[in-house]
Amino acid sequence: MASPRSSWIVLGKLGRNSLNSLWRRKRSMPTTRALGMFRAMVASLLTMLVGSLSGRTTSSILFFLRIRETCQFGLKSPASTLTSEYARQLRGLASKILSALSICLGLEEGRLEKEVGGLEELLLQLKINYYPKCPQPELALGVEAHTDISALTFILHNMVPGLQLFYQGKWVTAKCVPNSIIMHIGDTIEILSNGKFKSILHRGLVNKEKVRISWAVFCEPPKDKIILKPLPETVSETDPPLFPPRTFAQHIEHKLFRKTQDNLSN
Numbered sequence: 001m002a003s004p005r006s007s008w009i010v011l012g013k014l015g016r017n018s019l020n021s022l023w024r025r026k027r028s029m030p031t032t033r034a035l036g037m038f039r040a041m042v043a044s045l046l047t048m049l050v051g052s053l054s055g056r057t058t059s060s061i062l063f064f065l066r067i068r069e070t071c072q073f074g075l076k077s078p079a080s081t082l083t084s085e086y087a088r089q090l091r092g093l094a095s096k097i098l099s100a101l102s103i104c105l106g107l108e109e110g111r112l113e114k115e116v117g118g119l120e121e122l123l124l125q126l127k128i129n130y131y132p133k134c135p136q137p138e139l140a141l142g143v144e145a146h147t148d149i150s151a152l153t154f155i156l157h158n159m160v161p162g163l164q165l166f167y168q169g170k171w172v173t174a175k176c177v178p179n180s181i182i183m184h185i186g187d188t189i190e191i192l193s194n195g196k197f198k199s200i201l202h203r204g205l206v207n208k209e210k211v212r213i214s215w216a217v218f219c220e221p222p223k224d225k226i227i228l229k230p231l232p233e234t235v236s237e238t239d240p241p242l243f244p245p246r247t248f249a250q251h252i253e254h255k256l257f258r259k260t261q262d263n264l265s266n
């Protein structure tokens, strides 16, 4: 496997070159998709601009891509080959981790993998987070506290601290360990395991001196095909189901609705 270090260099290049490449290839793409991508990028850049003009330093999602689409765009650069290789390797890693988690739950090895859609349906999505430098980091928040909706999330970053995890009632800054990859368990696994594995609450902070960039790959089940609910083996009389059955799409909707309600009541 390409080492995490070489992978983030490559992904960094992808982040920098993607606007140009997409512009160049825009004509050969279906118009609606090209427009969609373009709008998303303009929105991200505007967020950055408004943030810096108003003195409010925000983090920006600079880019949001499906890895499979990246490959289909056929970006003719070493980034395209390495990015798809990175996706392929991550997919293998996800399988191994899902096997280990299944065994921990007393399930058959391939069970969780099957429950999240198997090889065919599990979707890998890449999101690049760009955190601008901020002279007063205590007044700004990059990515607000959340849990990931994914089954698993894999993160590489440019070795600038900023990721924090809510652990034992406190925010703890994740160490920057060279040549390592960060993995989160997301809501999907929390639901299937009936809360035996926790989807970790985390956030991203801006840094006073350095730009921070992170590349997060979310491994997600299909939106509508699968009903997510605690697996029967994880439920008992003393361990009743903690989550109602919902598709992934319904789970996202439920989270957004809850967030809106929370905001309204604050």
Ligand SMILES: O=C(O)CCC(=O)C(=O)O
Binding pocket: 127, 129, 143, 148, 155, 157, 162, 163, 202, 203, 204, 213, 214, 216
């Ligand atoms: O920037 C990071 O390290 C984490 C970002 C994150 O939590 C996310 O994109 O969901």
Ligand SMILES: [Fe+2]
Binding pocket: 146, 147, 148, 202
């Ligand atoms: Fe996250």
